[in-house]
Amino acid sequence: MNNELKSTKESALFVMDGVKGGHDGMNVSSKKKFRKKNQEELDLVKLANELRSGSRNSLAKAITLIESSNNQHKELAQALLQELLPYTGKSIRIGITGVPGAGKSSFIEAFGMMLCNMGKRVAVLAIDPSSSLSGGSILGDKTRMEELSRDQRAFVRPSPSAGTLGGVHKKTRETMLLCEAAGYDVILIETVGVGQSETYVRGMVDFFLLLVLTGAGDELQGMKKGIMELADGIVVHKCDGDNVRNAKRTVREYKQILHFLQPATPGWMSKALPVSSLEKVGLDEVWKMICDFEQTIKASNYWEQRRNGQTRDWYHSMITDFLIDSFFNNPEKKTQVKVIESAILQGELTVTQGVNKLFRE
Amino acid sequence: MNNELKSTKESALFVMDGVKGGHDGMNVSSKKKFRKKNQEELDLVKLANELRSGSRNSLAKAITLIESSNNQHKELAQALLQELLPYTGKSIRIGITGVPGAGKSSFIEAFGMMLCNMGKRVAVLAIDPSSSLSGGSILGDKTRMEELSRDQRAFVRPSPSAGTLGGVHKKTRETMLLCEAAGYDVILIETVGVGQSETYVRGMVDFFLLLVLTGAGDELQGMKKGIMELADGIVVHKCDGDNVRNAKRTVREYKQILHFLQPATPGWMSKALPVSSLEKVGLDEVWKMICDFEQTIKASNYWEQRRNGQTRDWYHSMITDFLIDSFFNNPEKKTQVKVIESAILQGELTVTQGVNKLFRE
Numbered sequence: 001m002n003n004e005l006k007s008t009k010e011s012a013l014f015v016m017d018g019v020k021g022g023h024d025g026m027n028v029s030s031k032k033k034f035r036k037k038n039q040e041e042l043d044l045v046k047l048a049n050e051l052r053s054g055s056r057n058s059l060a061k062a063i064t065l066i067e068s069s070n071n072q073h074k075e076l077a078q079a080l081l082q083e084l085l086p087y088t089g090k091s092i093r094i095g096i097t098g099v100p101g102a103g104k105s106s107f108i109e110a111f112g113m114m115l116c117n118m119g120k121r122v123a124v125l126a127i128d129p130s131s132s133l134s135g136g137s138i139l140g141d142k143t144r145m146e147e148l149s150r151d152q153r154a155f156v157r158p159s160p161s162a163g164t165l166g167g168v169h170k171k172t173r174e175t176m177l178l179c180e181a182a183g184y185d186v187i188l189i190e191t192v193g194v195g196q197s198e199t200y201v202r203g204m205v206d207f208f209l210l211l212v213l214t215g216a217g218d219e220l221q222g223m224k225k226g227i228m229e230l231a232d233g234i235v236v237h238k239c240d241g242d243n244v245r246n247a248k249r250t251v252r253e254y255k256q257i258l259h260f261l262q263p264a265t266p267g268w269m270s271k272a273l274p275v276s277s278l279e280k281v282g283l284d285e286v287w288k289m290i291c292d293f294e295q296t297i298k299a300s301n302y303w304e305q306r307r308n309g310q311t312r313d314w315y316h317s318m319i320t321d322f323l324i325d326s327f328f329n330n331p332e333k334k335t336q337v338k339v340i341e342s343a344i345l346q347g348e349l350t351v352t353q354g355v356n357k358l359f360r361e
Numbered sequence: 362m363n364n365e366l367k368s369t370k371e372s373a374l375f376v377m378d379g380v381k382g383g384h385d386g387m388n389v390s391s392k393k394k395f396r397k398k399n400q401e402e403l404d405l406v407k408l409a410n411e412l413r414s415g416s417r418n419s420l421a422k423a424i425t426l427i428e429s430s431n432n433q434h435k436e437l438a439q440a441l442l443q444e445l446l447p448y449t450g451k452s453i454r455i456g457i458t459g460v461p462g463a464g465k466s467s468f469i470e471a472f473g474m475m476l477c478n479m480g481k482r483v484a485v486l487a488i489d490p491s492s493s494l495s496g497g498s499i500l501g502d503k504t505r506m507e508e509l510s511r512d513q514r515a516f517v518r519p520s521p522s523a524g525t526l527g528g529v530h531k532k533t534r535e536t537m538l539l540c541e542a543a544g545y546d547v548i549l550i551e552t553v554g555v556g557q558s559e560t561y562v563r564g565m566v567d568f569f570l571l572l573v574l575t576g577a578g579d580e581l582q583g584m585k586k587g588i589m590e591l592a593d594g595i596v597v598h599k600c601d602g603d604n605v606r607n608a609k610r611t612v613r614e615y616k617q618i619l620h621f622l623q624p625a626t627p628g629w630m631s632k633a634l635p636v637s638s639l640e641k642v643g644l645d646e647v648w649k650m651i652c653d654f655e656q657t658i659k660a661s662n663y664w665e666q667r668r669n670g671q672t673r674d675w676y677h678s679m680i681t682d683f684l685i686d687s688f689f690n691n692p693e694k695k696t697q698v699k700v701i702e703s704a705i706l707q708g709e710l711t712v713t714q715g716v717n718k719l720f721r722e
Contacts, residue, residue, distance in 0.1 A: 078714050085708045170713070226587045260618060308706055315705055318716045319698070323684045337680070344676055345669055347446045352531070353439050355679045 040076060048083045051182050056155055059182045063157060066174045081174055084181035089307070091123075091180045092294060093187045095201040097227065098211030103237045103277060104190055107211055109145040110277035111286065112188065116153040118287075120186050123179035124148065126159035127172045127191040127201055155184060173204050173314065202230045203310055206303065207290050208264060210234045212254070214246040229261050233271050233289050240276035247274045267300045268293055333358075401437060409444045412543050417516055420543045424518060427535045442535060445542035450668070452484075452541045453655055454548045456562035458588065459572030464598045464638060465551055468572055470506040471638035472647065473549065477514040479648075481547050484540035485509065487520035488533045488552040488562055516545060534565050534675065563591045564671055567664065568651050569625060571595045573615070575607040589615075590622050594632050594650050601637035608635045628661045629654055694719075 050058035065077040098104050112122045124145065149156045157175065176187050189205060191197045202208050210231035228234070234254050239247035254272035263270055271289055275282035297303045327333055340354040349357070411419035426438040459465050473483045485506065510517045518536065537548050550566060552558045563569050571592035589595070595615050600608035615633035624631055632650055636643035658664045688694055701715040710718070 078711050078717075081711045082709075082714060085711065088708075174711070174713070226590060229587060257618070257621060311705060311712065312702060315702060315712050315715055318712060319688070319719065320685055322716060322720060323688055324681055327680070327684055341673060341676060344672060348443075350439050350442045350446065350535070351672065351676050351679060352535070353443060354676060355683060356439075358680065359683060 041079075044076060044080050044083060048080060048181075051084070051178065052087060054183055056152075059155060059178060060157075062178050063175050066178065067171050077174075081177060084178065087181040088177040089180060091185055091187045092207065092290065093176065093189065093205040094290065095189045095191065095198070095205035095208040096211065097191045097198045097201065097208070098237070100192060102211040102213055104211055105144055106277040107235065107237060107275070108188055108190060109148050110280055111283050112145070112148045112154055113151070114280070114283050115186055115287070116148070116151050121153050121155075121184045122148070122186045122188065123155045123157070123176075123182075123184040124188045124190065125157050125172055125175055125179070127189055127197050155179065155182070170314075170318070172200075176204065198227055198230060202264075203313060206297070206306070207232050207293055209286070211237050212250070213237060214239075214243060214250045228257065230264050231270055232264050232268060232293060233273065233286070234258070235273055235275045235282075235286060237275055237277065239274035239282065240279045244274075250274075265293070265297060265306075266302060268296060402440075405437060405441050405444060409441060409542075412445070412539065413448060415544055417513075420516060420539060421518075423539050424536050427539065428532050438535075442538060445539065448542040449538040450541060452546055452548045453568065453651065454537065454550065454566040455651065456550045456552065456559070456566035456569040457572065458552045458559045458562065458569070459598070461553060463572040463574055465572055466505055467638040468596065468598060468636065469549055469551060470509050471641055472644050473506070473509045473515055474512070475641070475644050476547055476648065477509070477512050482514050482516075482545045483509070483547045483549065484516045484518070484537075484543075484545040485549045485551065486518050486533055486536055486540070488550055488558050516540065516543070531675075531679070533561075537565065559588055559591060563625075564674060567658070567667070568593050568654055570647070572598050573611070574598060575600075575604060575611045589618065591625050592631055593625050593629055593654060594634065594647070595619070596634055596636045596643075596647060598636055598638065600635035600643065601640045605635075611635075626654070626658060626667075627663060629657060 047058055047062060051062055062077075062080060065073050065080060068074065068077065096104060096108065108124055112124060115122050145156055148154045159172070172189065176189065179187055187205075189201055191201045198208075208230050210227065210233070212234060214236065236247045236250045236254065251272045251274050258270050258272060261270070273282055273285050273289065275286060277283070294303075297306075328337070336358055340349065340358055343349045344351055344354045408419055408423060412423055423438075423441060426434050426441060429435065429438065457465060457469065469485055473485060476483050506517055509515045520533070533550065537550065540548055548566075550562055552562045559569075569591050571588065571594070573595060575597065597608045597611045597615065612633045612635050619631050619633060622631070634643055634646050634650065636647060638644070655664075658667075689698070697719055701710065701719055704710045705712055705715045
C-alpha cells in the first residue's frame, strides 16, 4: 500500500519549477516549503484527473491516502476529496449484510458479475475487518470474488484494518465518494451483521440488503436484534439443490414477519426474494427490486432528503465523537471518571453529584 | 407544588439555635449564612426521616425539591438523596408502555389495586408529559386511577412537565429512588411507547411490560420500531366480552413473533398474556410472571449486574449530555456549526474538513 503512495510523491511529471532565485528575504527552507506545496497541489490535480478518467491505480492511491494516519497525508486526502466532491453522488449505494456463512462473498461475486455484464461499473467495499472481503471466509480464498476482482469493470477494496469502527466507517464513506468520482455506477458495501457496523452502513447507503439462510427462526437467533428493521430487501440465499423448497418456505416466513415491521424506508414495502448465487437464479430479480426502489423513492423526493440527512448526521456524529473522545482520552479526566464512578456504585454519591463534581474539578 | 416546598422551609420545629453570640471576627452575614445552613441540614434530616417513616406528604415535598430548577433547591435535593441512598434499591422496578388507547391507566389502576390488596405498597410514576397519568387519556378523568390515587398504600405522581426528555428521565430516576427510600415495594413507571422514552425506561427498570390490543399486525404498525425487543412481557389487553377470542389469538401471534426475537433479558424467555382490567382477569398471572422473572434473574446474578450497569450508563450518559449540551448551547459554536453545515451540504467542504475547521477556530 505504501508503495502506491510513494510512487505518487516521486513521480512529479507535470511539476513546474516554481519561483526561481527569489529575493533575499526568502530563506532556503521557505523556498523548499513553497516549492513542495506547489508540487503537491499539482500532484493532486493530476491524481484527481487520472482518477476521474477511470484509472484503477489512481483510485487505489487515493484510497490509500484517505486511509493514511499520517497528518500530512490526511490534509492532502481532504484536499483531493474536496477537488472531487462535485463529481460524487451519482451512484446507487447498496449495503449488504448477513451473518457469517450466509454467503455474502459468493452473492457479491455473482451479483457484481451480472451487473458488469449489463455494462455497469461496480465498486465493492467492506466496512469491517471481519468481513468476507478482508478474510472472514471460512471456505478459503476461492470464494473471495476472484472473478470480480480481476474484472476491469469492477473495483474490489477490502476494509481498512486499523482504527476503531467509528474511524473505519468514516474512511469507508470517503472511499465511497472517491469511487463515485471515479465513475462507478453501483457501490456495494459489505458488512457483517453481528455488531454495530450495520447501523453505520444503513447510515451511508440508499438500499440495505440482508442475506439470510433457510430456517428463519434459528437463523434470526444468531442475528443482531433489530437488523430486519433496517432492511429494504431480504435475500434468502442458497436456494438451490435440495434446499429450494425450504428456501421458498423461508421467503414466505420472512414476508410474514416483514408485515409486522415498519418499513426501513418510508414509502417502500420491504421485500423477500429467493436467490441462488451458485445457479445464478434470482439475481436479476434483486436488481429489478433495487431499480424499482430507486424509481419509487426518487419520485417521492425522499432520496435526496435521506442523503442530505445522512451527511448531516455524519457531520454531527463526528462533532460528538470529537467532544467525547477528547474528554475521555484525557488521562486526568479518565482517572477522575473512574474514581467518581466507584463512589457512585458504592452509594456514596448520587449520579448528579458525581457529574457536578467531575465538571467542577 | 411550591406550597409544599415552602411549608418545609417555614416549619423548622427541630432546629437548634446554632452558635449564639460568637466572636467578633464573624460578621452578621456570616452568622446568618451559618445559621441558615445549619437549619437547612436539620430540615433535610427531618424530611428524610419523615419520608422514611412513610409520610406521603414528605415524599411529595422531596419530589418537588428534586424537580425544582432553582439552584439552591437542586443542591438540597442532592443532599437529601445522598442521605437516602442507603435505603434505596429494595423495590421491584417495572416499566409499562403501550400506544395511546392501549389502556395503560386502567391496567395500572387494576393491577396496582390488586397489589395493594396483597399488602404491597405501590408507587406509580410517569416519564413523559403525554402519558395517561399526566392527562393523555381521551376518555376523561374517570379512567385516571381514581381508586389507586386515593389509596393510602399507593402513591401516584404524574410526570414533571418541564425540561427535555433527557432531563425528565433524570428526575424520574431520582424520584424512583425517593419512593424506594419511602418503603414502596413496587414501582410502576408509565411511558407512552411512541417516542424514545421507552428506551430511557428500559434503562431504569428491572422488568419491562408492553401493553397491546388485539390484531397484532395493525397494532404494531403504530408502535415504535424495536419496542417488542425491549419487552420482558406482553399483555394483550381488553381481553373481555366479545374480544376474548380475538385477544387469545393475538396472544398466540405475539408468542410466535417473540420466538423470532432475542430475549430482552438474558436468561428469560419473554411471555405474552391475555388480561382484562375491566373484569380483573389475568392480573394475578402478570404478577406471577414478574415474580418468576425476579427469582430467575436474581438466581443468575444478572439482577445486580443490570442495576449496576444501569447506574453506570446513567452516569456516562449524563457526562456525555453535559459535554454535548455545553458545546451546542454555546451561541457562538451554534452559529459556526450551522455555517459549516451549509458549506458541507453545498459540496464546498468535506465533512472532515468541516469538523477540523470547527475545532480549529
